[in-house]
Amino acid sequence: MTSQPKSHGEFSSSPHGEMTPAQVSQDPGLRRDAIDWKQVAVLSIAGCGPASVIALNLQFMGAFAGAALVLAFLIVWPGILLLVNTFAEFSKRLPTTGGLYTWNSRAWGKNIGFVYGWTFIGAYMVFSAAGFAVFGGWVEQWLDSQFGISLPWWLFTAVALAYVCALAYLGISQSLHAALSLLAIEVVVLLSLALYILITGPSDGSSLGIEPFTPGAAGAAGWSGIGLAMTYAVLSHVGIEEGATLGQEVKDARRGIPKGLWVAAILVPAFYVLVSYAMVYGYGIDAMDEFGLDPAPLQTIAQDYWGDVGLAIVVIATLSSILAFSQTAFIAGARVLYTLGREGVLPRWLGGVSSRSTPARAIVVMGVVSIVLGVPLAFISGPFNVWGYFGFLISIAFLVSYIFTNAGMIRFMRSIGEFHWFRHGVLGVVGSLIFVYPLYKTVWPLQDGTYGVLPFVYLGWIVLGVLFLLYTRAKRPEVLDSIGTFLAEGDDSIPEPHPVHRHAPDEDRRA
Template sequence: MSQSPLSSPRKRDDDAASSSVSGATLQRNSLSWRHVTLLSLAGCGPAASIALNLQFMGQFAGLSLVFAFVMVWPALLLFMNSLAEFSRHVHSAGGLYAYNLRTWGAKFGFVYGWTFMGAYMVLASAGFAVFGGWLSEWLDSQFGIGVPWWLLTLVALAVVTALSALGIAESMRTSLVLVAISVLTILALAIWIIFTGGDSGGSGFSGKPLVPAGASSLGWAGIGLAMTYGVLSHAGIEEGTTLSEEVKNPAKNVKRGLWSVAIVLPAFYIFVSYALVHGYGIAKIDAFGQDPAPLQTVALHYWGEVGLGIVVVAAIISILGFSQAGFIAGTRVLFTLGRDHVLPKWAGRSSARQTPANASIAMGVICVVLGIPLGLIVGPFNVWGYFGFLVGIFFLVSYIVTNIALIVFARREGFFRPIRHGLLPGLAALIFIYPLYSSLWPIPPGEYAILPWVYVGWVLLGVLLMLITMKRRPEVLDRMLSDENKW
């Protein structure tokens, strides 16, 4: 339809800007399935997860912290089936947001996108705060160099923001180096423990960590809580889906990349956690759960001061790696929400290099606002304890909803198969429900009791924003599903 000559210049300018944003694109055909695997792997931060999460898993599940990882693995494989099936039909930088938008419609998609964005914001913010804390402490203990943690966090955020604005290839090269160094170091320590016989003095290894009987006094409830941190250790595994607009042949390569990491990563967690439990000593599992840094304790025992330094550096590198990966994925969700006009249109504009430069800047500012003030109040290390629990809730709900969404989407679009699109995603949702239930009931102790309500408050705020948008800008919800560029 031609533009009316009576419409105002301002209106014509707004329409042009709207068209520009809705047609914004990223660098097409610039990535392969290996980049999908790498971003998903870096997003989980394998070495960082071992360093940050095992203590909490030991507190809740005792020896059965390894069993908690075993329980999570089937759910992850089933979840990958759901993501792989979605990736054949929906190619968007929004990742899980796009899948649920296409399935449930604009209203639900609006709120889901809001909560999914919140998950990445919290994940990246906590990661950068903890990175600053670890690096500050290491520099002080090893070299006597006193640098405030928040300054190191700001520098890391500035570098990552610049890399994200420059382009995905530059960011991915950095992630590749960070992931490779950290994973190989932790894996080498685990293999060393296995070959030296662990703390049992060479008398062999026990199967107790692999069964529920090794749980603490909390029993299955403790295993469920440990599974929450087990899922948190895999949080980010879906980040590869946010590269769908930039991957060659996304219908094939996104699926291939996701399956690769889903098979390798859980096996890494099970093997390393099993080795570390034996390295610490089965008889000392209570102390393991109370040790603020069991990985460092084991590294010092087996490799001495030099080895401890190597492991700490590997953990710091991994923390930076998963923080960067969460930043990359979160930036793409911000970009997609801006392109949909759920967020300000400025966030959805791509640069001349076809990168989400504006969204990158916004993500950097968000990480500063969320991570540093809380770190100054409770300390950068405690940020992960609180934010990590909250992130676990965010992702558990997101994963459950996405698995159910595949059932609905496949039936509506006419490619439904009872096992692949019905039974498997249904089982995945059921498995994820258990750790979510264990996280919420009985009510967690102390400050943790507040965090589920923080999640509820964030969802309600998203609902409120959606209702305001429906009233004041109803065209936004129509546009969310009408822009074929992003599918």
């Protein structure tokens, strides 16, 4: 007589709290067919936080490149399209909750995949922590400046984190419905402000023109400044890959994930180019030196064009955006943690699910890490500086990640015998090259102060990942066999890598 399966309301675990490989394979997993391609697009668009990008990143881009910050967005756009081509090619073959971690594990092998997973989840944790910290700072400053209400920022950070954790536990559809509501608010408000500026014309009486699309608009900084602005332009798109972590929950994931990602890749960069162009002229194209020093240029523009009521509307939209991208980074990070737990890279109990088929243990860990990473630094440097520092660090991490993934797509397609010289080769190489320049400008020459230290922080995290790999190889070598194996349940047609030159037996034997 067969034993009864465990209720979905229980976590499968060993007496010591760790899930065994057999228990993981029997676990019900995340809810199948819970969402479709439209929710993939929502997660990816909301993950970028379009309004928060305008509020948080434009100041830094303007400081580096002046009015040519618009050009920086325009140059990065083809790179984003080519990157999403890579995501789409992988998603058609490897639908997964692990996203880029699973794909690079399949492309580069177990050892590199292990270290990649370590750096990838680290980037999501920092992304989530920075978002919740800066959300608290924005609320605190707005209430104090507009209403004279003085409450500590960490209170709002805690409330936002509790809200996101609760929705994440309830289910992916509930989380995405909330993210869609927040996304609608921010997009409508920012587009309305941008169109109002373009229709009424710049407040300084100048005429609209093509200057923001020319290198000369960067002034003395030239291409060096544009390169640094491109770093933040790439940061502005971080989160667009988050839809790829829904492989187990999307209907027809092989088609649904690429479709949702393509929608995001077209709409998000177009939004940035249009709105940033309006912001440059709204502030005054001859006042870009002041723009780069203004801690909140979006608020300045909103006040000038819409007055106090309009400013309040824009602030609320920005807060919605910050909360939305924090929420989606949290969701994606929890699913990568869940995948790493299922595969045993991290403790297997992280691969447990709740009665609602949500990765509850991974959600708890993401919540704790968001507090541990974001709150202490925010107390030391202030919640706004947390975004400045963490944002720069996230930019480095994802630039490396995106370059690596483009190259990995080429390697993977060759390994399964499906390589196409243009669709994979040319587009993959060009996509990587677009990201190489801004990465180069972040590390050479090194920036002054804390920003110059951050590339070494990232290198240190990689070193820790390598040490963790060596420890795992020595103490738990069986873990490496499961790296990159957790894919969408019920998918029996996942292609396995094989040597490219099947006609060369000697090469096969050497491999």
